[in-house]
Amino acid sequence: MTLSGLLVQLLNGLVDASSLFLVASGLSLIFGVTRIMNFAHGSFYMLGVYVAYTFVSHMGESVGGFWVAIILSSLVVALLGALIEIVILRRVYRAPELFQLLATFSLVLILQDLALFIWGPEDLFGPRAPGLTGSIEILGRNFPQYNLVMIVIGPAVLGILWLLLNKTRWGVLIRAATQDREMVSTLGVNQAWLFTSVFALGCFLAGLGGALQEPRIPANLALDLESIGTAFVVVVVGGMGSIPGAFLAALLIAEVKALCIALGTLHIFGIDFPMSKMTLVAEFLIMAIILVIRPWGLLGKPQAAARNDHSAEPPLRPSLPIFKWCTAALVLALLLVPVFEETFPYAQIILVEIFIAVLFAASLHFVMGPGGMHSFGHAAYFGLGAYGAAILVVTWKLPMELALVAGPLLAVLGALVFGWFSVRLSGVYLAMLTFAFAQIVWSIVYQWDDVTGGSNGIFGVWPSDWLSSTTALYYLTLSIMLAGILILRRILFAPFGLAIRAARDSDLRADAIGVDVKRVQWVAFVVAGLFGGIAGAIYVFSKGGISPEAIGVGRSIDGLVMVLLGGVQTLFGPIVGASIFTWLHDSVARETDYWKAVLGMIILLIVLLFPAGIVGTLSHLWHWVKHHILLQTKKEEASK
Amino acid sequence: MSLLTIDNINKAFGGVKAINNVSFELPRGQLLALLGPNGAGKSTCFNMLNGQLKPDSGSIKLEGVELVGRHPRQIWNEGVGRTFQISATFGSLTVLENLQMVLLSRDKKLFRLWTPAASYYKKEALVLLDQVGMADQADRACSVLAYGDVKRVELAMALAHDPKLLLMDEPTAGMAPKERNQLVMLVKKMVIDRNLSVLFTEHSMDVVFEHADRMIVFARGELIADGSADDIRNDPKVREVYFGSGKSFEAA
Incomplete structure (x- = not known):
């Protein structure tokens, strides 16, 4: 590595820091005032890139036109943000944290399909900035002029934000609300409009961050999740709600990543470490370390403890006999499904998928329902179990039976490590850390080509001969799922189950x-990890392979939706939720290109209208009917 | 020898000396009330006794065993039960399960994964609930109980591992006057029957003067009086703390 190479990398780091800061500062501002961790912030960034692409293509030929287009794009994004805040988010400010996170995540899905609808699936390369297309020479290397402008914009925005927050009445209100929302509202400030304006400003910053990237990167549909991951890291590392903290963290992370790239491949103890491919891992490692030693971030302040709204949950009771008989009948029906193979040829395949989803959702429910820890990264254990089994079969040539047992052990190992860190935090911070760990697993899988097959994944992982028929695999999956559910249920009624609920x-x-x-x-984490891993291992054999998409953020969120769709407060809820979700996914996804938007709407529906989920709502309804009919008959008796 | 020996403990928050060189002893079988106006250092003292705060200096010994620097969990293991100012029970568990939790924890059986918890210690838990008059509500969830009942469940939980010392932070706060007397009489009975030592803070003076064997009074982080009900009633320093010296109303 030469000095000039290092210098250029460090300058590139500054460029990235600027754009990171723009996105993260908006996110931090919004969190500080509204206490909502906005998953959709990356989507506003992505929309910034797309809208700027359209505007700059139409009016960006002159220097002035270009910059007007950039500002206009940011304003459009801000306006959209304000609209969404008024229509949707205002309704979830009082909801439990988990529902707020999910509501914003539903926006990610909807906005992504909106972009797909307007701009199509292709990457779009926009025009470059007029007047800044050239480059300057630094120690014999070319450095684009536009990047120099980017380096300046970050600190400039920091300065403007500082002035705004410290020298205007509105800024004082924002700072006051960040410290004590209740106090501000008792002083007669119209909170609703304060929140809307802050949300719009945050979205403006995200849109600006995106618009400024227009000449540098192609607009594409993956930008939202890519950027939100890093923006989360920056906000958490800098301290939630702190703008200077976000700047510092953006610098730290961008420069560490730049150093990783500059270092190239390191040789330590005869092992090659491709540092340039470790950028994603490095980023999330920084966050994990900061969260453990200084959970409130570099310049943040400790937050008040997260609300726990769990005590309203009814105690777990043993099932009624009628419920047990119904379950037995259902199992019998499932056992008979292969007999009707001719009539329903597709049934077994979709049911295998459902069984896997049920086991995955039940394992997630174990840790988030009774355990009370909202994991946003349960896909990590699914992925570790899946890749563990796949690697054992393909690389180590182990038989399937052994891999099915040994694969999930990798998930247990992961849960041991991740869980140890995660249980030290709670609320949003725990959700963020579990998310970070899942991203680490994903990025290792994605970037470690030699072992995991990189973006292609591992294929040709088929079951042993005696299990290779559809029916054999069907029975195997059914029995593993049933055993898993019964064991998890048994544990919940055992002393340990009592202990985690307590x-x-x-x-x-x-x-x-x-x-x-x-x-x-910690032990609850490991138990959940084990069963999540088993679900992953069996998934590999049912699909014949595994790729990084199958273990990404999407998987974690699907799991959360399944649990909430069924109802988090009941044991039966996740089973119903997973079944309906998988069936819906299968039938709707075949009919439309916009499955994500549909999924987003479903989430919004749950969050806004049926927070108890399907099983919970039905059970409330049942109690209501019972109560009223009883009352009615009593009244009638009394009148007689 | 005294059960609890507190020797010269200090605690400062920044420049504020919350507890300043406090020493006192608590013998076995005594109901000791800790009094003092707001900000006197009662809660700070309490939180140091149960391990939530660490004193800057000094020692707290339970039958000769040093408690300073120990985790609340370990202090409980040494035989110290406690109740909170705002009752803390497990809302989503039934009353019976709340008690079973304590007994499972006492016998280190919390990590058992198989046999249903319902089959553990049911009789013992019911006996404990009967003592506080909650056996007939054993099957109800703690979250739906009346507040006075929650306090009684909490007391049963605090007594379940047969502690030597019971710490109660405002045990009757939020209760109706009639319930207050019942609860304290119950505690008093335990003190006599089991030779239990109890340290409690309380704002209701009729409860304190009627039931406490002895009382100590804090003011501005210092212990200013220690004695029987009559001693405290007539103590000039205590009067000054509660009623002022009267000088502020004298004509200038």
């Missing part, structure tokens, strides 16, 4: 009766 209800009381809360939660 630790969730009141860690204060648990501590005061000698319960090691962190250890209990």
Whole structure:
């Protein structure tokens, strides 16, 4: 590595820091005031790139036209943000944290399909910035002029934001609201419009960050999740709600990534470490380290403890006999499905998919329902189990039976490590950390070509001969799913199940009766990881392989939606949720290109109208009917 | 020898000395009330006793075992039960399960994954609930109980591992006057029957003066009085703390 090479990389780091800061500062601002961790922030960034592409293509031939187009694009994004805040987010400010995160995630899905609808699936290369197409020479290397402008914009925006927050009345209100929302509202400030304006400003910054990238990168549909991951990291590292913190963190992360690229491949103890491919891992490692040693970030302040709205949950009761008989009948029906292969040829295939989803959702429910820890990265264990099994079969040539047992052990190992860190946090921070760990797993899988097959994945992982028929695999999956559900249920009724529910209800009381809360939660993480891993391992054999898409953020979110769709407060909920979700996915995705938007709408529907999920809503309804009919008959008796 | 020996503990938050060189002892079988106006350092003292705060200096010994620097969990293991100012129970568990949790924790059986928890310690838990008059509500969820009942469940939980010392932070806060007396009489009975030591803070003076064996009074982080009900009633320093010296109303 030469000095000039290093210098150019460091300058590139500054360029990235600027664009990171623009996105992250908006996210941080929004979180500070509204206490909502906005998953859709990356989508506003992506829309910024797309809208700028359209505007610059039409009016960006002159220097002035270009910059007007950039500002206009940011304003359009801000306007859209304000609209969404008024129509949707205002309704979730009082909802539990988990529902807020999901509501914003539904926006990710909807906005992505909106972009797909307007601009199509192809990458779009926009025109370059007029007057800044050339480059200057730095120590004999070319450095684009436009990048120099980018380097300046970051600190400039920081300065403007500082002035805005410290020298205007509106800025004072924002800072006050960041510290104490209740106090600000008791002073007669119209909170609704304060929130809307902050959300619009945040979206403006995201849109500006995106628009400024227009001459540098092609507009594409993956930009939203790519950027939101990094923006989360920056906000968490810098301290939620702190703008200077976001700047510092953006610098730190961008420069560490630049250094990784500059270092190239390192040779340590005879092993090659391709550092330039470790940028994603490096980024999330920084976040994990910061969260553990300084959970509130570099310049942030400790937040008040997260709300726990769990105590309203009814106690777990053993099933009624009628429910047990219904379950037995259902299992019998499932056992008979292969007999009717001729009539329903597709049934077994979709049912295998459903069984896997059910096991995955049940394992996630274990940790987020009774465990009370909202994992946004359960895909990590699914992925580790899947890749563990696939690598054992393809690379190590182990038989399938052994891989099915040994694969999930990798997930257990992952859960041991990730869980140990995660249980030290709670609320949004725990959600972010689990998300970060899942991203680390994903990026290792994606970037470590030699072992995982990189973006192609691993294929040709088929079951042993005696299990290769559709029917044999059907029975195998059915029995693994049933065993998994029964064991998880058994654990929930055992002393350990009591302990995790107790630790969730009141860690204060648990501590005061000698319960090691962190250890209990850690073990809960590992149990959930094991069953998530089993779901992953069996998935590999049912599909004949695995690729990074199958273990990405999407998988984690699907799991959350399944659990919430069925209802998080019941044990049966996740099973119903997973079945309906998978069936819906299968039937709707075949009919439309806009499955994501449909999924987003479903999530919004759950969050806004049926927070108890399907099973929960039905059970409320049942109690209501029972109550009213009883009352009616009593009244009639009394009148007689 | 005293059960609990507190020797010269100090705690400062920044420049504020919340507890300043406080020492006192608690013998076995005594109901000791900790009094003092707001900001006197009662809660700070309490939180140091149960391990949530660490004193800057000094020692807290339970039968000769040093408690300073120990985790609340370990202090519980040494035989210290506690109740909170705002009752903390497990809302999504039934009353019976709340008690079973404590007993499972006492016998280190929390990590059992197989046999249903319902089959553990049911009788013992019911006996404990009967003592506080909650056995007939054993099957209800804690989250739906009346607040006075939650306090009684919490007391049963705090007593379940047969502690030597019980710490109660405002045990009757939020209760109706009649319930207050019942609860404290219950505690008093435990003190006599089990030779239990109890340290409690309380704002209701009729409860304190009627039931406490002894009382100590804090003011501005210092212990200013220690004695029986009559001693405290007539103590000039205590009067000054609660009623002022009267000088502020004198004509200038």
